[in-house]
Amino acid sequence: EVQLVESGGGLVQPGGSLRLSCAASGFIFSSFAMSWVRQAPGKGLEWVSGLSGSGGSTYYADSVKGRFTISRDNSKNTLYLQMNSLRAEDTALYYCAKAQDIGSSRRGFDYWGQGTLVTVSS
């Protein structure tokens, strides 16, 4: 059974940093691209960042480029999101999501975690 479990969220002051983790199980983690998707309170879904199965290719939304870094440790079956220079508008529930296909996210995200809440406030 595929499972994705996020952790690392919490309350942080503006300008601060946080690292999110997503522990994966039930599939060959290194074969699949992964993404982070967030939902701000009362808002819709926003794709934040993604990376290839090897971790060699990374992608970011303009809203987080230069502040967030996505990475993965395939030996630990874990996805990460390092978030620096956090802003109030980064407050959201952060989900990790697995691409349905090996090597491509074209056919959508077939498994999602339950999310971890990040609150940026003084």
Next chain:
Amino acid sequence: DIQMTQSPSSLSASVGDRVTITCRASQTISSSLNWYQHKPGKAPNLLIYAASSLQSGVPSRFSGSGSGADFTLTISSLQPEDFATYYCQQSYNIPYTFGQGTKLEIK
């Protein structure tokens, strides 16, 4: 970036109704369009991928159509468990943008 626009933003319907949600992309995206159902406190659930392919385990009352820039999600006969928010998402170009969502409520 590709902008995705859903309509309507909200919709009231009754159990048994046929419901259609539309999604328009700001440029052609071929068939790289996915639909998700999202309920409060739950993870989003992939319903339709590649515009018209039903995800495994999803009831057949859900269907998708369209290509190019215009797409639809249809629920043929609403069930109580279908009341949720629905999102389209393009996977043609990065960033993988979502529509703003359509909240489906009980009439």
